[in-house]
Structures are given as structure tokens and as C-alpha cells.
Amino acid sequence: MILLTADPINASACLEAFELGAPQSGAIVCFSGKVRSSSAGEAVRKLHLQAYPPMTGPGIAQAVADACERWSLEAVSVVHRVGDVSPGETIVFVAAASIHRRAAFEAADYLMDFLKTRAVFWKKEVTDTGERWIEPRAEDYADVARWHKEEVS
Amino acid sequence: MILLTADPINASACLEAFELGAPQSGAIVCFSGKVRSSSAGEAVRKLHLQAYPPMTGPGIAQAVADACERWSLEAVSVVHRVGDVSPGETIVFVAAASIHRRAAFEAADYLMDFLKTRAVFWKKEVTDTGERWIEPRAEDYADVARWHKEEVS
């Protein structure tokens, strides 16, 4: 399941639904990412998440398809907020189910690296002193590069 | 939190409780492992999990302490069944929370590799044709060895 939503994401409810959809899987890995309450020492009021629907959904669907080709997965879920998100709220929920755990761990890790650096979103952080658009960290780009080393060499 | 329990584990309820205990974390990774309904083509009736309490709990606590030393974690949870577990039921729930996702992914992965190969449990699989004690797979031993490469070289 791939879902972009302007409503709050309840990670435990997402996991509950996901488990029902993967009754045969021995291993489920899920990730939930939340808005932190401070950034560079400043209190965060909210995070604004902008998508470009004609590209955002298809891009995530392609990443999920890539993951399903790369690993043997029984189910995958990506749920992502759009719009204004408050500190403590969940921005993203990713889950992967497989027979053995390695595939589920790697697929969830891969999808998060994709979402952080290649998914078609823009994030604006609003603090008490102003607002700024934030881009992926150097670590995020390094993380996503891990999955393409084999392909390059 | 570390818990050994003879009662069913509800992974989504565990995640909900875990999230409440890690309100500042930006990243939460959780793993749930379930009893598969078949093994080597045979229907599985149940999995019997034996612990040796004087060593099982302290061993897991040490692994959690090792993870907390290795990564910057805001919370860790390990919940493990003992006794008879039916197909589809959750055997183990592991969660790790951190500021950024890499630490949470690696810590959950590390703890699962530990649990699969070093945690003090014995597993007996009961099928229609009999029962057998099952030991870690070669992949499980290879997985756990990943975390010790730096130390050896």
C-alpha cells in the first residue's frame, strides 16, 4: 500500500493493518519517522511537506517495485504525510514483510534511503525565528549511494 | 524494556507503548518475528520456546547494553515469547529509537542477529509428523558475525 495523506499517521495502527495483510510472513520490519521538537537548538513549530502529486506517487511506486524486484517481499507499505506536520507527529511509516528478516530489514532501509533523498517532496521547517527549506543531509546521500555500488562497479 | 512472556505478543500494541516512551526520537525501527505456518513443506502445529531464566534475561540485557554503547539510542525494547507459540503468533518484538534512522536500523538489526544466535533460548518445532529442535541457520551465524569484523581485524 502506498498512501500520501494530510491526516495524522498512527504508526501502530499502520503496523496492525500491515500485519493483517502479511499473514504468512515470518519477519516484519517497520520504520516510523517523526518530526523532532527542535532543530539546531531552535524549537520547531511545524514541518511543512509539499508533494508534487503527478510525480510523488509514481516515484514511490517505482521504488517499491524496485524493492520487490531486489528482495523477496510478501508485502510493502509506505505511508507519507503531506501538508503541515507538528512536532512528535509521524511523517512517514514504512513496512516490509518477508520470510526471513534480512530481506525485510534491507528493503525497509532501502525505501527510507529512497524517501529521504529521491522521493518528490520538499520540506520547510518553521521555527520561532523563521522558516527554511531543508534538503537531505550528506549522510542521506551517502546512505542511498550504498544501494548502487554494485551497479556502478 | 526487556520482557519474556508466555502470553501472546501484540506487536502493534508494543509499538504504541514504545512510541510513548520515546517522545523525542525522530526514528523508530521495529521488528516482529512470527511463527510461520509451514516448515520444509510441513504444516507447523506450534513452536515451543524454552528459556533458561538465570541466563536468558541477563544475556538479553547485556546485548541491549552493548547496543546502547555502540549506537546513540533513546530507547530499546525486546519482548520475547516463551512456551508454546502457534503459527501466526509473534515470537519476538524488537524496537530501537534514535535521533536519526541509521542508528535505529542498525541497533534493531544487531539485536535480532543476537537473539537468533546468542540469546539463551531453544526452539522445538512441532509438525504433523513429529517434532525437532531447531538451531540457527548458517545465514544467522553469518549475520551476527558482521558486527564483530571490526573487532577482529
Add this chain to the structure above:
Amino acid sequence: MAQVIYLGKLGDLAGGQAESLALPAEITSTGALREWLDTERGFGGALLHRTVRIAVNAELVPDTFAICDADEIAFLPPVGGG
């Protein structure tokens, strides 16, 4: 009329996320549009930055891509969700 979409920080710089415009006759490629809009809309070079990619009808394209008034043309600064 072509639809032009300014995403992320470019929307703030443009004072709006989208506009409809009739492409001038000499603006026939994405690269030409990028340069023309950067000046016309006062981006001060922000649209020219090499990290800003262009999508036509939801497909990323190079600066040599031919455009027409029926297209939806989006300017995408570096993306990232999660």
C-alpha cells in the same frame, strides 16, 4: 497556455507555486524557459542552479527538451521526504 509549477523554495521566490503562461515564440526548450523565467520573474539565478531539475508532464527531462503551450512544466529543487 503552459502550466508552470515552482516547487519547494522556488515557490516562495516566485511568490506563487504555479502560473499559466503563453510561451513566447522564441522559448522552445526547457533550457530557454529556465533562463527566460529566471530573469522575467526575478529569481536572481535560483532557477539556473544546476540542482534545479525540470519535469515536463511529470517526466524529468534535460534542458534541451522541446516544450509547447500544452505542457505542464515543473521546476524541482533538490527533493527529499521522510
Add this chain to the structure above:
Amino acid sequence: MAQVIYLGKLGDLAGGQAESLALPAEITSTGALREWLDTERGFGGALLHRTVRIAVNAELVPDTFAICDADEIAFLPPVGGG
């Protein structure tokens, strides 16, 4: 009386997971106990396998470890949960 615990498949082979026993005078080390019990309880070599580790009072110890009647001595075949 020493408490002896047979874990995992060893419990099935022993026909029970635990027993209390008075250590014979000549059985003063974990290694000696391992060999003696393997014969006495009919393990047929299962207790001698190098993958079977011994814990005394919940600490893994080598076969040279000294034991006495106050100890809890556990035989552990390869472990694994999850």
C-alpha cells in the same frame, strides 16, 4: 545436592530437564561431570559434543571448572531465539 539442568534437546534425551544429584567424590570438574553423566544417563555421546556448553551458576565456564554440591550446573546445546 548439585542441581543439573539439561536444556533444549538434551532434556528430551535425559527424559527430564533437571535433576538433583550428589556429586561422586571423583567428579570435581565440569569436564568430568560431562563425561560421567553422558555414560550414566545414556546420552550416547550427545553431552560430549563440542557444541554443548556448560554453565555453572548461570555463567559459562570451561571444562576445567571446579564444581561442588552447591552448584547449579546447566548443559546448553546451541542456543537461538527469535
